[in-house]
Amino acid sequence: MLKYIVKRILMLIPVLLGVSVIVFLIMRVFSPDPAPIVLGQHATAETVEKWREANGLNSPIYIQYFDFIKGAVTGDFGTSYYTKTPVMKEIMSRFPATIELAIAAIILASIIGILIGAISAVKKNSIFDNSGMILALIGVSMPIFWLGILLIILFSGILHILPSGSRIDPLLQPYGGTGFYMIDTLVSGDMEAFVDAVKHLVLPALALGMYSMAIITRMTRSSMLDTLNQDYIRTARAKGIKDGRVITHHALRNAMIPVTTVIGLQLGSLLGGAVLTETVFSWPGIGHYTVECILKSDFPVVQGIVLLIACIFVLINLVVDIFYAFLDPRIKFSKKEA
Amino acid sequence: MKLKDLKADVEENSLQQALPLEKPESRLKEMWEALRENNAAVVGLCIILFLILVAILAPLIMPYDPNLSDMSKSFLKPGPDHWFGTDQLGRDILSRIISGARISLTVGLSAVVISLTIGVVLGSIAGYFGGKADIIIMRFMDMMLAIPSILLAIAFMAALGKGIDKAVIAIGLVSIPEYARIVRGSILSVKENDYVQAARVIGNKNSRIIFKHILPNVLSSIVVRATLGISTAVLDTAALGFLGLGVQPPVAEWGDMLGRARGFIFTAPYTLIFPGLAITITVLAFNLLGDGLRDALDPKSRKN
Numbered sequence: 001m002l003k004y005i006v007k008r009i010l011m012l013i014p015v016l017l018g019v020s021v022i023v024f025l026i027m028r029v030f031s032p033d034p035a036p037i038v039l040g041q042h043a044t045a046e047t048v049e050k051w052r053e054a055n056g057l058n059s060p061i062y063i064q065y066f067d068f069i070k071g072a073v074t075g076d077f078g079t080s081y082y083t084k085t086p087v088m089k090e091i092m093s094r095f096p097a098t099i100e101l102a103i104a105a106i107i108l109a110s111i112i113g114i115l116i117g118a119i120s121a122v123k124k125n126s127i128f129d130n131s132g133m134i135l136a137l138i139g140v141s142m143p144i145f146w147l148g149i150l151l152i153i154l155f156s157g158i159l160h161i162l163p164s165g166s167r168i169d170p171l172l173q174p175y176g177g178t179g180f181y182m183i184d185t186l187v188s189g190d191m192e193a194f195v196d197a198v199k200h201l202v203l204p205a206l207a208l209g210m211y212s213m214a215i216i217t218r219m220t221r222s223s224m225l226d227t228l229n230q231d232y233i234r235t236a237r238a239k240g241i242k243d244g245r246v247i248t249h250h251a252l253r254n255a256m257i258p259v260t261t262v263i264g265l266q267l268g269s270l271l272g273g274a275v276l277t278e279t280v281f282s283w284p285g286i287g288h289y290t291v292e293c294i295l296k297s298d299f300p301v302v303q304g305i306v307l308l309i310a311c312i313f314v315l316i317n318l319v320v321d322i323f324y325a326f327l328d329p330r331i332k333f334s335k336k337e338a
Numbered sequence: 339m340k341l342k343d344l345k346a347d348v349e350e351n352s353l354q355q356a357l358p359l360e361k362p363e364s365r366l367k368e369m370w371e372a373l374r375e376n377n378a379a380v381v382g383l384c385i386i387l388f389l390i391l392v393a394i395l396a397p398l399i400m401p402y403d404p405n406l407s408d409m410s411k412s413f414l415k416p417g418p419d420h421w422f423g424t425d426q427l428g429r430d431i432l433s434r435i436i437s438g439a440r441i442s443l444t445v446g447l448s449a450v451v452i453s454l455t456i457g458v459v460l461g462s463i464a465g466y467f468g469g470k471a472d473i474i475i476m477r478f479m480d481m482m483l484a485i486p487s488i489l490l491a492i493a494f495m496a497a498l499g500k501g502i503d504k505a506v507i508a509i510g511l512v513s514i515p516e517y518a519r520i521v522r523g524s525i526l527s528v529k530e531n532d533y534v535q536a537a538r539v540i541g542n543k544n545s546r547i548i549f550k551h552i553l554p555n556v557l558s559s560i561v562v563r564a565t566l567g568i569s570t571a572v573l574d575t576a577a578l579g580f581l582g583l584g585v586q587p588p589v590a591e592w593g594d595m596l597g598r599a600r601g602f603i604f605t606a607p608y609t610l611i612f613p614g615l616a617i618t619i620t621v622l623a624f625n626l627l628g629d630g631l632r633d634a635l636d637p638k639s640r641k642n
Contacts, residue, residue: 014477015480015481015484018477018478018480018481019485022481022485023485026497027493027496030497031496031497137622137626137629138622141618141621141622141625142618142621143580143593143621145580145596146596146618149603149614152603153603153604156604157603157604157607272488272489273486275488275492276488276577276580279580279581290489290492291581294492294496295583306489310484310485313484313486
């Protein structure tokens with residue numbers, strides 16, 4: 001097992017190096033020169049040249065790449081072209097917001113998804129099942145940003161019960177701490193701020209989690225249906241175990257194995273979805289910031305963020321694979337390696 | 339069965355006798371028959387046909403010029419003159435949605451053609467030849483998959499510049515790995531079959547074996563993926579449009595319409611509801627058809 005994990009971690013290195021090459025090529029080779037964008041169209045040739053020199057853009061492209069990789073290994077992605085702040089600092093100031101949103105979304109999606117999926121499977125072909133499946137189908141077909149807009153119209157515009165954007169009321173904002181407002185407000189014992197942060201989190205988390213919720217619902221349903229047809233379920237029923245216990249202790253537990261994988265993979269894809277959700281809800285996270293930086297050609301920041309997101313994404317995949325094998329002892333690592 | 343044994347087998351028997359080939363047309367026909375029994379898929383197909391018809395007949399059925407602005411008519415609520423209301427520049431929203439159907443369907447289909455073509459070629463090479471080619475291609479695909487597709491598409495757009503043609507390329511490029519993976523997997527599962535080995539033994543070229551003997555047999559899974567791929571491409575197009583990276587004004591595109599109307603979310607919500615509904619219905623239709631096709635091919639999922 002340990003050998004497998006070490007091997008998988010080592011295999012991540014070329015993937016991440018490749019990701020860095022792809023991002024580097026897109027941003028530095030194929031993108032237009034950032035100098036006129038950063039300095040403005042009226043900058044003199046001399047200013048542009050000076051700026052390019054100062055930011056290492058006049059060196060040969062492979063030198064630029066090696067400089068970037070050398071820094072990246074030590075966590076130094078350079079400084080933003082605009083704010084002159086270290087990229088890592090820029091990322092870290094926004095990262096908790098995105099992680100908090102993604103975790104809230106996946107928790108919401110998992111609870112509702114598993115619940116609807118399991119009940120749909122048990123009550124197959126009932127009205128509940130059919131409505132659940134229609135809801136799931138709409139969930140995968142609806143653009144995240146439109147769902148966000150609809151939620152804002154309903155809950156902020158019509159019902160006036162939830163805020164339409166940002167993370168917290170500026171007057172209640174916690175300073176210092178972890179950057180995770182749920183934790184910071186709880187630790188400081190400021191319940192008013194905590195409730196306000198939760199209220200701000202509900203709509204973006206629902207919008208971001210809807211797609212995952214739909215996928216989890218479908219997966220849980222089909223996995224439960226497969227499990228409910230197994231011999232051991234019949235045996236459990238024949239032994240006289242109550243229906244509820246058979247479903248929760250025998251069927252659901254086994255049906256959860258593939259669902260866990262899907263939940264893990266969805267957590268990774270939420271980082272992509274955050275780009276759109278954060279834009280709709282003016283959520284000060286990394287997704288919205290990345291779009292801004294790509295459009296402003298702030299290369300160092302984009303490279304840092306994409307590499308970091310790719311890192312998280314592949315690590316989640318690895319953890320899911322290991323967890324999957326752990327949950328289902330029938331899976332042999334050697335088989336997967338082949 | 340080893341190649342040597344097979345050679346002997348082929349020599350002894352006539353090829354036709356030894357290896358009955360399944361015609362791809364019969365597979366597609368079988369798929370069509372199963373599809374017709376699936377009500378949801380038929381609904382999806384009907385919606386798609388309707389959308390195609392709307393896109394083709396757009397110039398004839400649009401009640402107004404979709405790009406004609408008239409500030410005296412801005413923010414008219416939905417009514418008999420303007421069924422879906424008018425936007426901030428007084429343009430008829432229904433006409434813009436009809437016009438947008440052309441863009442969404444064209445971009446969706448074109449992006450899938452790009453990703454499908456490149457994905458099939460790369461997946462075929464990786465699956466059929468294996469070895470180093472397989473490792474290099476699939477590792478590259480893994481690298482692309484490690485970056486969230488929408489981020490990658492935005493990065494491509496930043497490099498290529500704004501515009502709907504660029505959006506097609508960006509969306510097409512980011513979906514390549516999915517097709518490459520599916521084709522590679524399908525090829526691996528059929529390449530050891532007797533009929534492929536026999537085709538090799540009788541001296542067919544690799545390209546002929548891939549295109550004539552292997553791909554037609556994995557066509558069905560590619561068709562399913564492509565149908566679902568169109569829905570993803572429509573969603574991605576709308577997302578890029580929403581972020582202001584898609585069409586150039588005044589062209590009507592559903593995502594762009596949403597992005598530009600965002601500021602009027604509380605004052606004129608109808609400017610946001612109808613374009614979003616158009617995206618959702620289109621994506622839903624392709625999902626229904628794609629799911630139906632998958633069920634038609636896979637008796638196991640049909641059972642569920």
